[in-house]
Amino acid sequence: MIGYRGIRLALDGPRRRLEAPIGAATLLLGFDQPVRVTRSGRPPATLVSVFSGPATTAAVGEHGGRLSGIEVLLMPWAAFTLFGTPQYELTDRTVDPDELPHPLGWPAGGDRWGSVGELCAALAALPGWAERFGLLDDALARWAGAGTPSSARVVRAWDRLRGTGGAIPVPRLADEVGWSVRQLEKRFREQIGLGPKAAARVLRLQRARRLLASGRSQADTAAACGYYDQAHLSREFRAMTGCTPRGFTTARTAPRAAPSAPPGDERVAGEATSLVLSPGRSAPPPPLFGAAGRARPLPG
Structure with a gap:
């Protein structure tokens, strides 16, 4: 697994981002507002929590300017472990993670959850990011341990x-x-x-x-x-x-009210993964939370 980060955006307008293909799958554990994801040749998907499989073409994500949750970046084989679904069935697709089979279906109650949606609700109810990351550490470790082993x-x-x-x-x-x-x-x-x-x-x-x-x-x-x-x-x-x-490089570096890729806004540290197509303004800039403001390593 690669890492995860907390997201809390409070912009004064909608945002559209182009996400280029990367060597990873993405699991967004959304807390409240939905995102709309558009991929070439597929109908748009509007979801609160999102699993995006390995991709060969770009996707465009849109939201109303307010968004909170935790984005988990997975090695593709780790996504196979969590969901057990042949990953070729999910290539260039965006789905609700609870539509996929997974071993997270423990009985609800206490610190166990019957679905990804219930896990998201438990994460959102915690008072801070440190508590959320601690809970997610435990949940991912259990989930991976009960999943399908990768070769x-x-x-x-x-x-x-x-x-x-x-x-x-x-x-x-x-x-x-x-x-x-x-x-x-x-x-x-x-x-x-x-x-x-x-x-x-x-x-x-x-x-x-x-x-x-x-x-x-x-x-x-x-x-x-x-x-x-x-x-x-x-x-x-x-x-x-x-x-x-x-065009991609120029658009990322062109001056604008909200830069196309502010520091820490890339999906993978040190990479050029994203291009903001219609930035909203935020005061202060939207914080992306993790350990010391960086992507937090995943257990295992």
């Missing part, structure tokens, strides 16, 4: 692929974990949601966005990330985000 080889292969930014050839990756390419593809689709080639494509573009945000040129970024040329980078960027590399 150690899948975890190893994912870590290797992620560590190379999607650069390692698939046959070599399969050989390193002791599987055939076909076996690796089958297990990756089940527990990651994407085949290794598609997962590498997402991770490679994630690295490219990070390099561009750091000031690297498109030509240097294309070469560093293994694209054939700058045109190849541009095609992949547009296909997966709907933006050109220059």
Whole structure:
């Protein structure tokens, strides 16, 4: 698992954010107001709590300006452990987490919850973020312990692929974990949601966005990330985000009343994951809570 953060937004108007594909699944444990998520080729989903599976294209999230809850970022294989659903069924989808099978259905009462919705209500009722994080630590540990174990080889292969930014050839990756390419593809689709080639494509573009945000040129970024040329980078960027590399980077850095990606507003620390399309104003700026204001590590 990657981490989680508390969210409390109090803007004076609606906000729309473009969320680029990342090497993670997302579980938003909402406390009150809904979010509307739109993905290409699918009807919009308006939900208070949201599970978003592994993605190959961008999504647009919208809310009315007020939003509170906890966002949990999961390694794709960890999402498989929590929900037990083949992750290829959830690729590029946004669903209510209680529509998925999960072992959180303990009898309600005390510190046990019959649904994700009941867990969210228990979290919202606590007086502060420290108490919420403590409860969530316990809930996630129990949930994962009762879930579907992920294959150690899948975890190893994912870590290797992620560590190379999607650069390692698939046959070599399969050989390193002791599987055939076909076996690796089958297990990756089940527990990651994407085949290794598609997962590498997402991770490679994630690295490219990070390099561009750091000031690297498109030509240097294309070469560093293994694209054939700058045109190849541009095609992949547009296909997966709907933006050109220059357009995405420029929009993130353009002066505006509320910056497109204020410090701490990225879904993954150190990455370029998001682009605010219609910022609201907030006074003071909306705090994103975690340990010392950072993403809080998850147990396990």
